[in-house]
Amino acid sequence: MPRWGELTDAETLSRLPQVAAVADQVAADLRTWVLELRRRGVTWARIGEALGITRQSAWERFSGEE
Template sequence: MAKKLYCSFCGKSQDQIQKLAAGPGGIHICDECVGVCQAIMHGEGEGVDRTFDPKSWPKERLLELLAPVNAAAEGYREQLQTMVETLRDQDVTWSEIAKNLGVSRQTAWERFS
């Protein structure tokens, strides 16, 4: 059985929306959120409304979203690891990587080596 996918922005499941696009690191965005983004980009919206705030969601929705949000976070961690390894393969120093991550050289080395 295929796992259910969720929009990483509004938390709706693939069953609650029409379309869901996949992005890097396991992030997904639904057609409704794309519409909100387009409106904001065209200056038509006031921004994100309360329905995007997890503090307003019922506990059942939050519990249901724990696993997919964690999977997306893990996907980004893996993508970040790959990016750092690729930079190191290109002889980029730990100092330069650390500077761009906003951490110390030692912290970058410990986290990614």
């Protein structure tokens, strides 16, 4: 992990696309795992508990429903 004081602004900015790509991949993987759990019949309450959020928050974040 870089020490922030050792990086120039340009170096820090140049790393942003990599960090964003990793974040996007993690979000996609998390959604895949949650959807697999739902396919298996695991409740939103259990998924929320595992993630440290409420059932409602899990549903809102991953259900794809409005």
